[in-house]
Every structure is written in structure tokens, then in C-alpha cells.
Amino acid sequence: MSLGGGVTSPEALLARAGLPPYPLTPLTGGDVARVFRAGPYVLKLHPNPPEGFFPAEARGLLALRNKGVRVPGVVHVEEEGLVLEYLPPGRPDWEGLARMLAHLHAQKEALYGGERVYLGPFPLPGGFGEDWGRFFYEKRVLPLLEAARPGRLALEVERLPWARLPQEGPVLVHGDLWHGNVYFAQEGPALLDPSAWVGERGVDLAMMRLFGGFPEAFWRAYQALLPVPEEVWRALPCYQVYFLLVHLLLFGRAYLEPLERAVRGCREWKGTSGSSRP
Structure with missing residues (x-):
């Protein structure tokens, strides 16, 4: 991985990464980056990105890879752009995704937190803590x-x-694990566009449940591998408040009603344990 600066175009990004020119094909890139396919690479650019946005994404990808998660390899990163490995598409494998996420969520860390990350274009502070609720x-x-x-x-x-x-x-x-950040490559399931930090796995489960897109086959396999306690399921609306706040900020008042439902669900949560359920 190399680090540089001053990129204003896909061609310049390739050159600064020490790569030859390739024909460029626009790809869907979400709400912040412009994304292009360039032969065996994917380029992500922004003319004026939030400070540290692409380095934060690169750190997240590398952290997930180090935990055994399939992600695009990071080839080059700088303030205005990111060069990733292109993963050829494959068939959906929801059970394989469940195995990968269960493996990720089973690996314990020492403290909650990490360096500054972004949820979409919104910066979230770095730092560490032992008290989960407070953090x-x-x-x-x-x-x-x-x-x-x-x-x-x-x-x-x-x-x-x-x-x-x-x-x-x-x-x-x-x-930020909604179904749009899951990609089925030829080699197996992969994750894209992370906002990676150390938290409770309920954060990922809450986003996965918020907008749907994960079929019953996934949940059966995940639950069999790493059962979710009832109290964690019941607390998911609290984590969904977090995601709905950023949607309210970025996309407007249409998210007020879903936010109110999540607030109500969190308020009604009693924290009682019981049998697990998908």
C-alpha cells in the first residue's frame, strides 16, 4: 500500500499508484465517492473528500482482512482517492457469508473503539473505552x-x-453492514465500504436487520454458528437509532418516523435474557 496526495482524476490516481492506464467504466459508488473499474482495479475518488476519509476506509479494509474477512485488497491510498483490487462477481453464498461473519464476530478484542472512522461522509471520533454503553x-x-x-x-x-x-x-x-455492502465474488462472499471499529456485534446485526436483504438461510446459518442471546436481539433498536440518525442527517425528514419507531423499541427494551431466535 502506498500513500500520496493531490489526485484529481482517475487517470492521475492510476499514475500516482504506479499503474498503467486502463479503460475506465463507471460503477455505482454510493453517496460520497465516484467509482470506476480500471482493468484489474477499482478506483474511488472525490474532488474534496472529508479529511482522512479514504485512509479510514483503507484501514477498515485491512483490519477486516486481518480478521479473515474477504475484502478487496488495498493497492494505493491517498487523501483524494483509493485503488482497490477488482473482485470478479460470483454466485450468492449466504451460508458462506454467515460463516465469515460468525468468525469475525467471535474474535474478541481488549477495548471498544479505534481511530476516527466515517459513517457515510460523517466523521466519528476516535478513542477507546471499557464501558460499552458510555462509549x-x-x-x-x-x-x-x-x-x-x-x-x-x-x-x-x-x-x-x-x-x-x-x-x-x-x-x-x-x-455499516447493509446488504449493499455485501458482494459475492468468484472466490466467495466479500464485504465492501466498511466503517470498521471495535464494538458489540449487535451494531452489525442491527444494520443487517434495519433495511432487510439478508435471507432466512443466512440467519439460520449464523445463528447455528454463533447464537445470539434474546437480550441482544431485543436491544437492536438502540443500535438502529444510531444508523437512523445518520440517515436523517444525510437524507432528510423521511427518516423521522423510522427513527421514532427505533426510539420506542429501544425504550421498551427490558434487557431480559431468554432463548435465542433468528
Whole structure:
């Protein structure tokens, strides 16, 4: 992986990475980056990205790879762009995805946190902590709450039972695991566009449940490999508040009603343990 700066075009990014020119094909790139296929590579660029945005993505990809998750290899990173390995597409393998995520979520870390990350284009502070509820509220929810300003819901969010969130132990999470960031490559399932940091696996489970897209075959396989306690399932609306705050900030008032439902679900959560369920 190399580090440079000053990229303004895909051609310049390839040149600065020490790569030959390739024909460029635009790809879907989400809400921040412009994305191109360039032969065996994928280029991600932005003319004026948030500071540290692409380096943070590269760190997340490398962290996930080090935990055994299939991700595109990082070839070159700089402030205005990222060069990744292109993964040829393959067939869906939901059970393989379940095995990969269960393996990721089973690997315990020492502390919650990490370096500064981005959820979409929104920066979230770095730092570490042992108290999960306090860390999640202060370093993840509160910055978004102050930026999104959800009106009367703000006080309700502040009063949610953050201190009572269940703790299974710190693990590396993808951090933005909706179905659009899952990719089935020829070699098997892969993950894209991480917002990776060390948290509770409930963060990933909550995003996976929020917008759907993960079939029953996935949940059966994941639950068989790494069963989820009932109290964790019941607490997922609390983590969904976090994701819905960023959607409210980026996409507007259409997310107020889903946010209110998540707040209500979190408020009603009692933290009682019981049998596991998919």
C-alpha cells in the first residue's frame, strides 16, 4: 500500500499508484465517492473528500482482512482517492457469508473503539473505552444526535437506556453492514465500504436487520454458528437509532418516523435474557 496526495482524476490516481492506464467504466459508488473499474482495479475518488476519509476506509479494509474477512485488497491510498483490487462477481453464498461473519464476530478484542472512522461522509471520533454503553452513546450516538437535530426526539434519545446495553465483549465490526455492502465474488462472499471499529456485534446485526436483504438461510446459518442471546436481539433498536440518525442527517425528514419507531423499541427494551431466535 502506498500513500500520496493531490489526485484529481482517475487517470492521475492510476499514475500516482504506479499503474498503467486502463479503460475506465463507471460503477455505482454510493453517496460520497465516484467509482470506476480500471482493468484489474477499482478506483474511488472525490474532488474534496472529508479529511482522512479514504485512509479510514483503507484501514477498515485491512483490519477486516486481518480478521479473515474477504475484502478487496488495498493497492494505493491517498487523501483524494483509493485503488482497490477488482473482485470478479460470483454466485450468492449466504451460508458462506454467515460463516465469515460468525468468525469475525467471535474474535474478541481488549477495548471498544479505534481511530476516527466515517459513517457515510460523517466523521466519528476516535478513542477507546471499557464501558460499552458510555462509549457507544458518547462516541457514536451523541455526535450524530447533535448534527441531525431530530427536534423533540433528541431528549428521548438522550434518555434511552444506553448504560444497560448488553455486553458480549468487544469485537471488530464492519460498522455499516447493509446488504449493499455485501458482494459475492468468484472466490466467495466479500464485504465492501466498511466503517470498521471495535464494538458489540449487535451494531452489525442491527444494520443487517434495519433495511432487510439478508435471507432466512443466512440467519439460520449464523445463528447455528454463533447464537445470539434474546437480550441482544431485543436491544437492536438502540443500535438502529444510531444508523437512523445518520440517515436523517444525510437524507432528510423521511427518516423521522423510522427513527421514532427505533426510539420506542429501544425504550421498551427490558434487557431480559431468554432463548435465542433468528
